[in-house]
Amino acid sequence: GAVVSQHPSWVICKSGTSVKIECRSLDFQATTMFWYRQFPKQSLMLMATSNEGSKATYEQGVEKDKFLINHASLTLSTLTVTSAHPEDSSFYICSASAVSSYNEQFFGPGTRLTVL
Amino acid sequence: RKEVEQDPGPFNVPEGATVAFNCTYSNSASQSFFWYRQDCRKEPKLLMSVYSSGNEDGRFTAQLNRASQYISLLIRDSKLSDSATYLCVVNEANDYKLSFGAGTTVTVRA
Numbered sequence: 001g002a003v004v005s006q007h008p009s010w011v012i013c014k015s016g017t018s019v020k021i022e023c024r025s026l027d028f029q030a031t032t033m034f035w036y037r038q039f040p041k042q043s044l045m046l047m048a049t050s051n052e053g054s055k056a057t058y059e060q061g062v063e064k065d066k067f068l069i070n071h072a073s074l075t076l077s078t079l080t081v082t083s084a085h086p087e088d089s090s091f092y093i094c095s096a097s098a099v100s101s102y103n104e105q106f107f108g109p110g111t112r113l114t115v116l
Numbered sequence: 117r118k119e120v121e122q123d124p125g126p127f128n129v130p131e132g133a134t135v136a137f138n139c140t141y142s143n144s145a146s147q148s149f150f151w152y153r154q155d156c157r158k159e160p161k162l163l164m165s166v167y168s169s170g171n172e173d174g175r176f177t178a179q180l181n182r183a184s185q186y187i188s189l190l191i192r193d194s195k196l197s198d199s200a201t202y203l204c205v206v207n208e209a210n211d212y213k214l215s216f217g218a219g220t221t222v223t224v225r226a
Binding site for chain 1: 120124157158159160161162203212213214215216217218219
């Protein structure tokens with residue numbers, strides 16, 4: 001149980017394009033989903049927290065207009081990187097937690113984004 | 117100052133050896149502590165939670181020292197499959213946010 005999927009697993013795009021990443025909880029209802037970014041040899045950095053049906057809460061320094069987050073259902077959250085640039089190239093990981101699993105976050109397999 | 121700091125390593129050890137490393141956290145209000153394992157280009161996976169009294173899970177032992185604000189992980193009888201990056205993770209009471217260390221890399225050689 002507690003499986004989280006992400007799609008796509010990797011994407012290469014041209015500078016200026018937008019990329020959408022999906023995060024799904026497959027066997028539980030995720031009341032809260034988290035989006036992280038990890039650069040090589042660095043720690044996971046929380047970008048935003050989203051609760052189903054409400055606006056995401058962004059961490060300091062993360063541009064909400066650039067990283068659009070939608071959490072329309074209890075099993076799906078999407079992150080759209082708008083007008084991607086090479087510096088946005090990173091490993092994006094989502095996680096999900098359920099009401100019944102206080103503090104425990106289940107991580108998706110990650111999406112590796114390369115912007116040319 | 118980073119919330120969670122770890123020695124990046126790498127720790128290169130032979131099979132069968134014992135390896136231990138620490139992590140320090142800055143927020144004294146932190147309530148929950150975890151060790152995650154991350155393999156190259158993969159997502160983090162929960163290795164074990166860390167309890168105040170210390171806890172053991174097979175070959176892995178975790179300790180928490182609240183007074184000095186550090187957490188430790190000890191791996192006994194290292195296996196090749198233990199090669200990974202170990203992430204120290206901390207969160208505060210009543211807050212779902214997790215703070216990650218940058219990880220300690222362990223390489224077990226034959």
